[in-house]
Amino acid sequence: MVTACSIGLGLVYLLTTPARYTAHAMMQIDSSKLRVLQQQQVSFADTPLDTTQVETQVEVLKSEGLGLSVVKEMHLTEDAEFAGASARFWGTGNSMQGADSRQSQALDALLSQRTISRVGRTYVLDIAFTSLRPDRAAEIANGIAEAYIVDQLESKYQATRRASKWLQDRITELREQVSAVDRAVLDYKEKNKIVDIAVASAAGSASTSTRSLEEQQLTEISSQLSTARAASTEAKARLDRIQDVLKMGIPDASVVDSLRSEIVIRLRNQYLDLAAREGLLSQRYGSDHQAAINVRAQMEQIRQSVTDELRRIAESTRSDYEIATAREQSLKNKLADMVSDARITNRERIGLRELESNAQAIHTIYDNFLQRYMEAIQQQSFPITESRVISPATAPKQKSSPRTSIVLGLATVLGLALSLAIAGLREALDPVFRSTRQVQETLQVRCLAVVPLLDAPPRSRLVMPWRRNAGRDVASSAEAHAMFGRAVLDPSSVFASAFRSIKVAVDVSTAGQRSRVIGVISTLPDEGKSTIASNFAELVAHVGKNVILIDGDLRNPTISRAMAPDATNGLLEVLAGKVELQDAVRTARGLAFLPTIIESRDTHSSELLGSEALKVMIERLRETYDYIIIDLPPLGPVAEVRGTASMVDSYVQVIEWGRSRKNTVRQQLLGAPEVYERLLGVVLNKVDLKEFGRHETLDAVYGQNGYY
Structure with missing residues (x-):
């Protein structure tokens, strides 16, 4: 949407902006003419122009004085493109103030539409002028070049003539001063009997100096x-x-x-x-x-x-x-x-040094002025310019602005950049998990599966009968545990595919083990870990594995309330030695379930998670079952989960998509290093697939969507 708006604005700009044409006149700054006419100054003429000199000429071409001469020469104050409405308002016979206003406005228009640049690292200058008319653009570009040449001729002649006269008078004065200071130095040495001894100033150097x-x-x-x-x-x-x-x-x-x-x-x-x-x-x-x-x-x-x-x-x-x-x-x-x-x-030498310094300074000044005077006399004889037009401007056939391809390209790039910036800002300001990439970057673990948000159970939902060993049926209604068993009832869905991905990851990480103990955890309550644990257990049992599901959430046994609401004994009773393990386990369709029954609030019940009794029970279960899946309490409110690290092979972290905060999950895992070291991966739960597609394509997670 942002890109489309940007391209639309570019099209509006192209349709409403008038076409402009740019003409180019090429001028070369060359000192070879002086080399031909001034043979006596070959050593100076052979010296090439440096970058500073060329850039200086560029600034001269950009000056207001040169622009003002072009305005006067080409009568731009009478052109509506440069003077605008003021040319019609003031007329041709207005006061001096009106003429100055038109001239200033025409000068500003001229300076804003002309461009002076150097062509690469050469001595060629590009004089470009942009106008609404192609022929007018060429005329003014050539007029700027001509005005520059005329200005250079005039300024060179006037400067040389004034410099020659002043240098001649100054040389006469300096000649008298040189003679006077030389006589003063000789007289002082004779009077004070000072004799200087010359010494080499440096090893191997030809220059000498006097030093005491x-x-x-x-x-x-x-x-x-x-x-x-x-x-x-x-x-x-x-x-x-x-x-x-x-x-x-x-x-x-x-x-x-x-x-x-x-x-x-x-x-x-x-x-x-x-x-x-x-x-x-x-x-x-x-x-x-x-x-x-x-x-x-x-x-x-x-x-x-x-x-x-x-x-x-x-x-x-x-x-x-x-x-x-x-x-x-x-x-x-x-x-x-x-x-x-x-x-x-050295008191005697102070006066001598002062006299010698003065003499040396005056000699240097005299030599410089004499040399400059000779150069000025020669240059005054040849009043030529070092610049020439090598390619006069012609009327352009195509407009220079606005360029359709450039405007649309910039509009597209700007739209894409704004889209990316908005998307990045949105992601930066969103503190919750919304993609598998965020999981990997924040927690440094892989995302095992993406479980979609389920609104209602399938119509073909069957009630799974849970029975005690005695055979008494205590099945709940389909609506009571709508989220449990969905992975088995709808095997071709994205929901079921997510649990198959979890099973593959568990099998790969525990390859070679006869029995696997998997702990399902979350950071905060109500993130759906019980749903993940029960569906994963049913899916594994459905493929023919011997599985037991243990409700280890001793404070909120969600699975027990849904699957075994009438149970009178369970995990707590087995750990306390009141009931045998086989009497508390319920079985159905190859899946065993050990519930948790909480009759009263026991503040010490959560300490059983790390007890030796639970460890012994898990070891007994390893001899019977291929998979032991434990629904553990959330890490945030229950710190005792860390005690299960010695008996659990791998943990699966459940994160609610769009609700679990990145910093909270990361801090809880870092605060439980025993759990973090055994963390197999993360399951994103309750994912809104339509919204998830804005952050990450489903093809990258599940393959082609059409299959599902």
Whole structure:
């Protein structure tokens, strides 16, 4: 829907936007003309233009001054496309204010419709202009190129003429200054009897310079002082750091690494090992146990050893700091003495250096001005431009905008992007499970099956007769347990296929075992785990396996109320030794069922899930049945489910689609690592298949839908 709306808006834009045409004039910036006419400047002409110079010319072409000259030359203030309604409103004989307004509006229109760009990394510039008329676009593009060439000729001639006159006057002044400063340097040397000795400035270098011994020594002492200051600062920082560490007790890993002490590292590792051991002992036997007390005593000894070692390191670092400080002070005193001596020695040279600097600066200025003057005289003789039009603009035959393919393509891409963004936002803001991918990403386990939501039982629903060993029929009506037995009664449905997938996963994970104990759990009540457990047990029994279904939900025995409402004894009585196991088990069509009867609220009944009696009973059942399926309580309100990990081979987690929250399920499973380690997979229950198709195709879960 979003994509269709986006494409529709693109079509509306194409139908309502007028066609525009773009003409291109190609201009080259080339200095080869100067190379032909100015043979005496070959060395400069051979230098190619750099990127900065080319980009500068692009900005000149974009300038308002050049655009204003095009407006005046081509009389764009009288064109309705550029002046708009103001050309008709002001007329031809209006005041100066009206002319300025039309000119400003025409200039803005011209600048907004022209594009200047460089063609790749060449010296060719593309002058493009867009107009409602193709011939007008070509005229203005060529007019911009012509205005640029004229502007370059005029600006070059005027600049050269003004520069030549100014340079001539300036060179005369500089020549007199050069002579004066040279005489001043010679007079000062003769008066103070100063003779400079030339020394090589670098090894293997041809250049020379003059330098005194005092200057060399000052440089070396200054370098040594900088090194000493750095060493003193580093020693002080280490000392401060160690003093801070002494207040910490056992330092952390980053502090230990910075100290670079193998003894502290070894003691810290021993301390951490003892701390872990003490935590295990305290958790297992209590913090007052003698073993935990002994470990804590060892930890205290190691902490004292670490403190002693850190104090030793601190004393060593303090000694290094004092030595570095003493060396720094010594170098300071030595530098001060040498500076005092050098000040006296070099006092005579101060005036000479000032005179030589002035002379050197004036010589450099004079040489530069003389060179520029000669160049200006030569350039004034050849007033030509370095730019030329290599391809004049012609009237385009096809419109440049709007481009139908581009507009529709962008509209389609934008629509798809918005659709994906909306879908992603919707999924990110939805905190519940809605697809098998979310199950795998959130819980890191596979989704065994997707069980659809059932509204009513099939019309051919048959009542499964549950009997005691004595043969008394206690079957409920079809409406009372509508959800139980559906996998057997409708074998070609998606509902039945889901349980076959669960059976395949169970068989693969427990291959080679004679008997399998499967626990069906959920995070919260009313997620449908009892329905999953009963239908799975009936389906396995239907294929000829020896199966027993145990209602292990001691607080809410849903299966027992539906399948055995008149039962007087069950799991609790067997575990208490009041009834024999064979007397409490009910059988029907190859499926055995052990109900749970709750006559009163016993707060300790849930503790039986992890009892030794239940474990012994499960081992007895393994000798008789191929599959032992237990409907366990939900993990959230009943923590005792974790006690069944020692007797259950695999758990199957039931999650209600569209209701179970991701964070809740994940936290409950992580809080029960015994269950999570034996978790075979997840069953998405009560799935609305129509809504599920928006998040994940059913073909990916069950194959082709047409079969079902």
